Amino acid sequence: xxxxxxxxxxxxxxxxxxxxxxxxxxxxxxxxxxxxxxxxxxxxxxxxxxxxxxxxxxxxxxxxxxxxxxxxxxxxxxxxxxxxxxxxxxxxxxxxxxxxxxxxxxxxxxxxxxxxxxxxxxxxxxxxxxxxxxxxxxxxxxxxxxxxxxxxxxxxxxxxxxxxxxxxxxxxxxxxxxxxxxxxxxxxxxxxxxxxxxxxxxxxxxxxxxxxxxxxxxxxxxxxxxxxxxxxxxxxxxxxxxxxxxxxxxxxxxxxxxxxxxxxxxxxxxxxxxxxxxxxxxxxxxxxxxxxxxxxxxxxxxxxxxxxxxxxxxxxxxxxxxxxxx
Numbered sequence: 001x002x003x004x005x006x007x008x009x010x011x012x013x014x015x016x017x018x019x020x021x022x023x024x025x026x027x028x029x030x031x032x033x034x035x036x037x038x039x040x041x042x043x044x045x046x047x048x049x050x051x052x053x054x055x056x057x058x059x060x061x062x063x064x065x066x067x068x069x070x071x072x073x074x075x076x077x078x079x080x081x082x083x084x085x086x087x088x089x090x091x092x093x094x095x096x097x098x099x100x101x102x103x104x105x106x107x108x109x110x111x112x113x114x115x116x117x118x119x120x121x122x123x124x125x126x127x128x129x130x131x132x133x134x135x136x137x138x139x140x141x142x143x144x145x146x147x148x149x150x151x152x153x154x155x156x157x158x159x160x161x162x163x164x165x166x167x168x169x170x171x172x173x174x175x176x177x178x179x180x181x182x183x184x185x186x187x188x189x190x191x192x193x194x195x196x197x198x199x200x201x202x203x204x205x206x207x208x209x210x211x212x213x214x215x216x217x218x219x220x221x222x223x224x225x226x227x228x229x230x231x232x233x234x235x236x237x238x239x240x241x242x243x244x245x246x247x248x249x250x251x252x253x254x255x256x257x258x259x260x261x262x263x264x265x266x267x268x269x270x271x272x273x274x275x276x277x278x279x280x281x282x283x284x285x286x287x288x289x290x291x292x293x294x295x296x297x298x299x300x301x302x303x304x305x306x307x308x309x310x311x312x313x314x315x316x317x318x319x320x321x322x323x324x325x326x
Contacts, residue, residue: 005113006107008060038074054078058081059083060081061089071124075123083122156169203318204314207310207321208278209271230312235259238256238261268307
């Protein structure tokens with residue numbers, strides 16, 4: 001069984017190779033999370049397993065950015081790589097009745113997950129998408145800082161703070177506003193310089209209610225995952241309803257799953273509100289749900305999901321939006 005589970009952190013990563021699942025025979029080793037450590041892992045795996053890199057499967061959790069360098073290295077070395085959702089691994093550990101938690105034990109759980117569950121192999125994102133995602137993340141961070149400084153300005157003004165404090169906050173706001181403009185220009189230039197992204201941007205903006213902000217994020221998400229259906233993309237973004245119901249006594253109200261990025265969901269809200277007034281399909285869906293007694297927020301959530309489906313459709317079929325075709 002050529003499966004290795006890895007628990008990774010900033011400085012190191014623990015590896016567990018399950019030699020025999022039924023007999024619970026394992027071999028473990030710790031490596032530094034650096035280029036030399038990545039090479040040492042591959043050499044160790046090939047030597048101990050007696051296999052070629054393409055016959056080895058390595059599993060790791062998505063841990064911020066700490067797993068990325070190792071995942072890219074192994075993928076380039078033809079190793080089969082799977083990057084797992086930490087929540088699923090955590091639930092799997094609970095199903096095993098595992099109570100102990102340490103790095104070696106976590107690596108063991110990840111390895112067992114790979115030995116018993118179906119896996120979707122990881123594929124690196126195109127460089128243009130990786131750059132776009134990094135730029136969007138930076139722009140979002142700057143926008144949050146602008147909001148924080150704006151809140152500080154409001155408090156300083158109300159409390160009658162000195163002109164020194166107010167001038168300091170204003171100078172930071174001015175700088176951040178300029179940085180926001182600069183980042184927006186860089187993002188637009190990046191999209192315009194790539195024929196695929198430029199075409200996709202135009203297709204997405206053909207959807208009533210979808211503007212620059214949503215288009216950028218939908219492109220980044222669509223091209224970074226191998227979605228087969230629109231429902232998969234909606235589930236990834238956490239805009240699908242989940243029920244809480246059992247028998248005749250438990251009847252909770254359906255709510256959005258809220259899995260995935262809360263940032264993207266927040267950016268979908270106002271476009272969904274606009275779509276209820278200007279997008280024929282969204283408008284019909286919204287009114288139909290309201291007529292059935294659904295709450296306005298629940299109806300807006302359904303429109304958010306509908307917009308994601310529309311975005312997926314125009315990108316998959318490479319055709320501009322039209323109500324009739326949709």
